[in-house]
Amino acid sequence: MSPHRTGPSLPRARGVLSAGVTGYLRDEGALPDPDAARNADPYGDDLQLALYVCYELHYRGFDGVRPELEWDPPLLAVRAAMEDRFLTALRHDAPVESSLDEVLDGLLVEPVRGTGVSWFLQDRGELRHLRAYAAQRSLYHLKEADPHAWVLPRLSGRAKAGMAAIEYDEFGGGRADRVHAQLFADLMTDLGLDTTYGRYLDEGCAPMLTLVNLMSLFGLHRRLRGALVGHFAAVEITSSPASRRLADAMKRTGAGPAAEFFYTEHVEADAVHEQVVRRDVIGGLLEDEPGLAADITFGITATSFVEDRLGDRLLTDWQA
Amino acid sequence: MPNTPEHPCRITLGDEGPLLVEGPVEVTCADGSVAVSDRFVVALCMCRRSRMYPWCDTSHRRRTKPGEGPRRSAD
Structure with missing residues (x-):
């Protein structure tokens, strides 16, 4: 060895x-x-x-x-x-019971008041909650955007160009210090967490493992490329408002500048990514392969289902 | 991408939401402040509700009160 x-x-x-x-x-x-x-x-x-x-x-x-x-x-x-x-x-x-347009429209409506994890953290989150949240999310964010890169060879034209452009942004636009996984490691440092890759796997709850496995499953199988794109769209569309609440939580608790910046960067970046993923990635993929609409929709419904289970688990732990 | 006659800067207008402009860009706001971004595309706020003006933060989205609208992810 x-x-x-x-x-x-x-x-x-x-x-x-x-x-x-x-x-x-x-x-x-x-x-x-x-x-x-x-x-x-x-x-x-x-x-x-x-x-x-x-x-x-x-x-x-x-x-x-x-x-x-x-x-x-x-x-x-x-x-x-x-x-x-x-x-x-x-x-x-997570059955597909509505059209892709209906499901996307549902994601694009923002409640005045919500009950999910980001709302809890914005309103009542303490540093211990933010640390616990970041430790769980580190299972994904320390390889942020990696599972989605696997879809690139399976796309063409507008969908490929749009997806590659978003991934380039996720990977720092050519600058190592701006790679989103690095920005998350900087957040973890602010919160006093260990940034070593895989360090919190033993602490990872089943719903968090499920979320990362969903991405890997969709990313590794070409036959699930539509679901991968749907999953990615769901993440990008819901990210900006939630990231705003998390940035506010980091600011209110004095978590630190890097912790706050990780989320303010995602407010701004994902407002762009959301537009590109809907117009170019989904739009381009459906032009090439119209039969994938149901798979894209499934990727969205499955992501909402898995995210909801994770949110329920964290809130149950914190409100016990 | 350089802004040339052969490759003019591409700007995209939608029905709602931000104006999409190929980056990098330098934006001078009404108060004289200057915002710079080297992102591949930037989303310029058109509704003026953004807390990150001139960049879009999705504040243009339709809002629902509790109990109305579709079920969505608990983010």
Whole structure:
């Protein structure tokens, strides 16, 4: 084994699936039976952590895990069983019941008063809540926009150009200090958190793992490119107003300039990205492949469903 | 992208919402203040409700009171 660390540590197991997968990656045991995936809670800690670990092999990998295991056929077979369980549950729980235009219009209406996490943090959030929120969100934001880059080779023309332009902005427009993942690390420093990639995986609650897995699932499978675009649109459209509330929370609590800047940058950037993703990415993709409208809509409904579960979980924890 | 006769700066007007202008841009506001952005596209606020004027912050969006309008993500 390499004397220096080659990635984050494997997380602690949360059940038979995650124990089997992490043991296999350490070359210490057999893979779990795919039947265990078919019977698992599709949104539970065990399946979501095991799936997260499988997907992480495509991002940074884990310390002490052989890189070849990224494309290990037996591991991919177990992953496929978990993905099938997850995706089947999502299609059941986040059904497409309206047209794409109707769903987009719904996202573009802003309530005068809301009840979600960003409203709670704006009105009553204390530094301990903001730290807990940032630690959870770090599972995504330290690889912000990475899962969406996988869709680029599957797009063409206007959709590709629009998506690439947004991703360029997400990745700092050519400047390392402006990469959004770096801006989030700066926020974490302001909040006194450890910015090491993967540091808070063990603390990651099942709904947060589910959200990151949703992006990885949509990003890694070409057949789900419409859902990936829908997911991305949902994130960009809802981001600006929520980021304003979070910026206000950071300011009110004195979290620090970098913590505030991360969210004010997202207010401004995502007001642009929202326009480009609707006009060029969705508009261009539908010109090329009109049959993908339902998949794009599913990406939006699935994202709202998963985000709502995360919000409910955090608010339940904080208001207990 | 440089602003040349062959490649003029592209500006997009929609039914509602901001004016989209290819960046980088320098905007002089009515009070003489200057805002600069090197983003690939900037969204200029047209409704004048933005807290980040001259940049759009989505304040133009239609508002609903509690109990009306479609269900949406709890962000």
